Amino acid sequence: xxxxxxxxxxxxxxxxxxxxxxxxxxxxxxxxxxxxxxxxxxxxxxxxxxxxxxxxxxxxxxxxxxxxxxxxxxxxxxxxxxxxxxxxxxxxxxxxxxxxxxxxxxxxxxxxxxxxxxxxxxxxxxxxxxxxxxxxxxxxxxxxxxxxxxxxxxxxxxxxxxxxxxxxxxxxxxxxxxxxxxxxxxxxxxxxxxxxxxxxxxxxxxxxxxxxxxxxxxxxxxxxxxxxxxxxxxxxxxxxxxxxxxxxxxxxxxxxxxxxxxxxxxxxxxxxxxxxxxxxxxxxxxxxxxxxxxxxxxxxxxxxxxxxxxxxxxxxxxxxxxxxxxxxxxxxxxxxxxxxxxxxxxxxxxxxxxxxxxxxxxxxxxxxxxxxxxxxxxxxxxxxxxxxxxxxxxxxxxxxxxxxxxxxxxxxxxxxxxxxxxxxxxxxxxxxxxxxxxxxxxxxxxxxxxxxxxxxxxxxxxxxxxxxxxxxxxxxxxxxxxxxx
Ligand SMILES: Cc1ncc(COP(=O)(O)O)c(C=O)c1O
Numbered sequence: 117x118x119x120x121x122x123x124x125x126x127x128x129x130x131x132x133x134x135x136x137x138x139x140x141x142x143x144x145x146x147x148x149x150x151x152x153x154x155x156x157x158x159x160x161x162x163x164x165x166x167x168x169x170x171x172x173x174x175x176x177x178x179x180x181x182x183x184x185x186x187x188x189x190x191x192x193x194x195x196x197x198x199x200x201x202x203x204x205x206x207x208x209x210x211x212x213x214x215x216x217x218x219x220x221x222x223x224x225x226x227x228x229x230x231x232x233x234x235x236x237x238x239x240x241x242x243x244x245x246x247x248x249x250x251x252x253x254x255x256x257x258x259x260x261x262x263x264x265x266x267x268x269x270x271x272x273x274x275x276x277x278x279x280x281x282x283x284x285x286x287x288x289x290x291x292x293x294x295x296x297x298x299x300x301x302x303x304x305x306x307x308x309x310x311x312x313x314x315x316x317x318x319x320x321x322x323x324x325x326x327x328x329x330x331x332x333x334x335x336x337x338x339x340x341x342x343x344x345x346x347x348x349x350x351x352x353x354x355x356x357x358x359x360x361x362x363x364x365x366x367x368x369x370x371x372x373x374x375x376x377x378x379x380x381x382x383x384x385x386x387x388x389x390x391x392x393x394x395x396x397x398x399x400x401x402x403x404x405x406x407x408x409x410x411x412x413x414x415x416x417x418x419x420x421x422x423x424x425x426x427x428x429x430x431x432x433x434x435x436x437x438x439x440x441x442x443x444x445x446x447x448x449x450x451x452x453x454x455x456x457x458x459x460x461x462x463x464x465x466x467x468x469x470x471x472x473x474x475x476x477x478x479x480x481x482x483x484x485x486x487x488x489x490x491x492x493x494x495x496x497x498x499x500x501x502x503x504x505x506x507x508x509x510x511x512x513x514x515x516x517x518x519x520x521x522x523x524x525x526x527x528x529x530x531x532x533x534x535x536x537x538x539x540x541x542x543x544x545x546x547x548x549x550x551x552x553x554x555x556x557x558x559x560x561x562x563x564x565x566x567x568x569x570x571x572x573x574x575x576x577x578x579x580x581x582x583x584x585x586x587x588x589x590x591x592x593x594x595x596x597x598x599x600x601x
Contacts, residue, residue, distance in 0.1 A: 127162060129495065131170035136502065139179050139190055140520055150180060150188040177499050178506020192600040194509045194518040197348040197379075197530050207319055207342050207365075208559045215332055217538065217556060224550045231582040234552035236377060236526050237442050238572040243496075244441040245480070245489045252483070253476045260475075268471040270462040272298025272448075275478035280448055283481065287374075287409050288419025289432065295450045297459050298469045302407045303329065305433035305449040308461045310337055310368065312454045313401040313431070318367035321360060323352050325528065325557030325566070327377045327405065330370060342366065343559060348519045348528065351376055351383040354390055361398040368401045373421045375408035378528045378557050378568035380501075380521025382418055392424035399429060401454065406434040410490055412523035413498050428452030436477060438524075438572075439490060446473055497525045500571035507580060508569075511587030513596035525572040528554070531565045534594040538564070543589055549582045 138144050150171065151159070157167045171188050174180045180188045225235045232239065256263060271277060277293035284291045299305040314320065316338030322330055324343035334341050342365065345353040352371050360366050373383040373391065383391070395402040404421050412418060422432040431454060435447030446469060451458040480486055505518055508529060515532040531537065537553040544551060554566025567586075573579050591598050 128166045128169040128173065131160060131162065131167065132173040133498070135170065135174055136177070136179060136498070139174075139193075144190045146190050146192045148190050149186075150190065152187055173499070177502035178509070179502055191506065192509060194505050194516065194600070197517045197519050197528060207340050209335060209340055214555070214559065215335065217553070218328055218332060221541070221550070221552055221556060224545055227548075227550070230548045230550045231578050232550045232570075232573065233579065233582050233586065234550065234568055234570050236438070236570050236572065238438065240574050242574070243493065243572060245485060246441075248483075248485045249440070249476060249480055252479045253472065256472070256475055256479065263475060264472050266471065267468040268474060269468050270297055270459045272469045273471060273474035273478055276446070276474045276481070277448070279478050279481035283410075284450070286417050287406070288423030289450070291450050295455065296448050297451065297455070297462055298474060299433075299435075299447040299449055299462060300466050300469065301437055301445040302405065302433050302435035302447040303333075304466065305435070305447045306330070306370070306403060306405065307333060307337075308458055308465060309401075309403040309431040309433060309449060309451065309454070310334070310339065311461055312451065312457045313368045313403070314339055319365060321357065321366045321369040323371055323376060324560060325378055325554065325563055326370070327372070328552070328556035331559070341559065346376070346379065347381070348379050349381050350387065351379075351381050352391070354387055354394065357391075358394055361394060361400055366400055368403060369395065370403045370405060371421075372405045372408070374406060374418060375412055375521065375523040377408065377524070378526050379519050380524055380527045381519060382412065382522040385418060388419065388421045389424045392421050392426070392430060395429045396425065396427045402430045404430055404432045406432050407438060408524040409434060410439055411494060411497065411525070413494055414522070422450065425452060428454075431458075439493065440477065440480070440486070444473055444477060446470070446477060494523070497523075497571060500575050501525065501527060503575055504569060504571050504583060507583050508587065509600050511584045511598050513587070513591045513594045514599060515596065526568055526570045529567045529569055530554075531567070531590055532594050532596060533565045534596070535565050535590050536593070537567050540567075540586070540590060540593060544586060547585065549585060551586060
């Protein structure tokens with residue numbers, strides 16, 4: 117690509133992103149006409165070709181449509197998911213059927229010949245910075261062959277921890293390498309955090325719906341779960357949380373304030389500040405799962421709650437699994453006032469992290485390659501999410517609602533209540549399509565007709581066929597026609 121082509125491509129992508137944002141925030145309502153191409157070109161001082169390309173990008177994403185002789189119009193959008201009526205917080209333990217369903221879904225997800233539309237794990241090498249990483253790794257091994265001859269004991273590679281600390285400033289956190297312990301993925305960080313701050317029988321608050329692997333994790337540590345109402349757009353209900361904290365019903369809390377899985381939402385800045393204040397005031401540890409924080413679509417990134425942690429009650433966990441590659445299962449935790457206990461638990465849990473992977477990552481982060489890679493991923497995921505939502509609007513039963521993610525690649529879809537999504541999951545398995553039913557993500561009834569979908573696959577014929585087929589079967593099960601009412 118020449119410099120002029122590259123500038124041109126930045127311009128039309130920038131225009132497409134700002135128009136997409138205006139459509140999502142309601143500045144352009146469904147059915148309204150976008151500015152005529154000539155007018156848009158002159159008001160933005162762009163060429164007609166640049167505007168046309170931006171409009172075509174939005175058309176491919178399913179956000180707008182061309183009408184002959186008339187111009188470009190905003191398409192009907194999927195209705196947003198509303199908060200459910202179940203506001204009563206109940207202490208529960210996941211039953212064995214829930215744990216069995218999680219195992220069944222996990223087994224199906226790992227079949228190579230199944231088409232996945234839900235697994236939150238990038239599925240193709242063009243999502244990974246393979247070439248850059250293999251160069252760094254080969255050169256490291258050549259220059260320092262002794263690297264693989266020793267354990268990297270906790271807290272782990274100094275170089276990688278320094279790079280993580282430097283990057284944490286983008287999320288408003290002021291960490292040093294000494295504040296950070298490397299872990300085996302975010303999962304081990306969550307597990308160590310729970311072990312550091314709770315004892316069996318304690319009650320842990322979680323968002324509802326939440327990351328489904330938290331249920332078996334909490335069960336394995338003998339912990340009880342209390343689901344806290346969570347708004348599909350603005351995240352955890354702080355009024356509900358405050359009540360629970362005042363009544364001393366929680367010993368710890370796990371939340372995803374940035375890019376929640378499965379909703380895709382992020383909390384507002386003032387809510388993050390209030391959350392930090394609440395947990396510090398009540399001295400209840402918040403385990404902040406920041407796995408998707410760097411995949412937010414906004415820039416500058418919205419801060420983590422840890423950025424406002426005055427007394428060290430926030431334990432921030434993250435990993436590179438979703439942003440670099442699933443096999444780079446390196447995570448980290450900044451455990452605040454629990455740091456010493458954390459480092460001790462890490463030793464007895466898994467002793468060390470791979471020195472080769474950690475050092476490779478450290479060099480990759482320092483080279484600026486990671487930032488470039490993240491920018492590409494954000495743009496691609498934002499576009500794919502729009503396309504998937506467009507397909508759902510056309511092929512899923514009338515009345516289907518979906519969340520509008522603030523980053524990452526997963527979103528939550530609520531179908532009409534006539535659709536039992538566990539049945540949908542089982543029927544689709546016979547056609548080798550794998551999805552994750554909403555029942556995995558909550559212990560309440562709310563998930564029974566919901567799904568989590570994921571857009572971290574190439575948006576190819578196979579994926580679009582699987583999404584359309586899911587919609588067709590949901591229409592059959594509900595007796596409803598497809599499309600927006
Ligand atoms: C919200 C959330 N937290 C934690 C994890 C586990 O992360 P890792 O694969 O780095 O262990 C996942 C994996 O999907 C996740 O979605």
